[in-house]
Amino acid sequence: MDGKQALYYAAIAIAVLIGVGIVVSVVSALVSLVWTIVSGVVSLAVLAGLVYVAYKAGSWLLGEGGSPSLDSIGSESASSTSVDAGSSRQDRLRKQYVEGQISEAEFERRIGEELETEEVDEIDRELERER
Known part of the structure; x- marks a missing residue:
């Protein structure tokens, strides 16, 4: 194997490493975005549930149940x-x-x-x- 061929394989290896790094970064960013959205929706659902329970408890305690x-x-x-x-x-x-x-x-x-x-x-x- 001569020097040119070694440089060629080294360039290909570096390009593959850069490509894999970019793909991993993009996938990581997408997973992070999806996780943020899911956790936000779950947090809002829990908050809405707590507000509903507080409203019902307040209505029950204040005697405004109908x-x-x-x-x-x-x-x-x-x-x-x-x-x-x-x-x-x-x-x-x-x-x-x-x-x-x-x-x-x-x-x-x-x-x-x-x-x-x-x-x-x-x-x-x-x-x-x-x-």
């Missing part, structure tokens, strides 16, 4: 149902006022009517018990 089921309505006594209904109507009025759906005057008028209705209901229950 209306009771039909089974629970049938099992309650009439007096507790009317008291709960009065409270939920007051809560709805408060929520409407806070959200700006009704004015302060309208809120006070409706709450006053609600409290008068509750007092009349309470008096009626007392009279029923005395009979």
Whole structure:
């Protein structure tokens, strides 16, 4: 093997090494990009799940879970149902006022009517018990 042939093989070997290095770098960059995207999506999914759980827990703790089921309505006594209904109507009025759906005057008028209705209901229950 003469010097020219040795230089030729050396040049080919260096070109192959450079080519392999470039291919490895590109593949590594692509894998890194895919990994970044996948980890970002997973992180967002976990964050969304945590926010959803926090929202549901907050709704449950604050009692804003919606209306009771039909089974629970049938099992309650009439007096507790009317008291709960009065409270939920007051809560709805408060929520409407806070959200700006009704004015302060309208809120006070409706709450006053609600409290008068509750007092009349309470008096009626007392009279029923005395009979």
